C-alpha cells in the first residue's frame with residue numbers, strides 16, 4: 887500500500903484573496919494611485935496599509951473610477967505599474 891500521508895499543508899500558499907497583503911511587488915510600498923481614464927493628468931491616490939483600499943482624503947468617492955482587477959495602477963514610490971490583480 888501507499889506509504890505516507892497526504893500532505894495538504896502548503897507553507898507558501900498565497901493568492902487565495904484572504905489575508906491579502908497588498909503591496910508593491912518591487913518596493914513593498916502600500917501606496918498606489920490610478921489615473922482617470924478620461925484624463926491622464928488626474929490621479930487618485932490610495933493606500934492599502936490596512937488591507938483595504940483607502941483613497942486619499944479629499945478624493946470624492948463619486949470621482950473615483952471603479953477599481954477592478956483589470957485596473958491599471960501605479961506605485962506611488964517606484965516605477966512599478968500593473969494590474970490591480972497583481973497586488974491582491
Ligand SMILES: [Zn+2]
Nearest residue numbers: 910913961964
Ligand atoms: Zn513600488
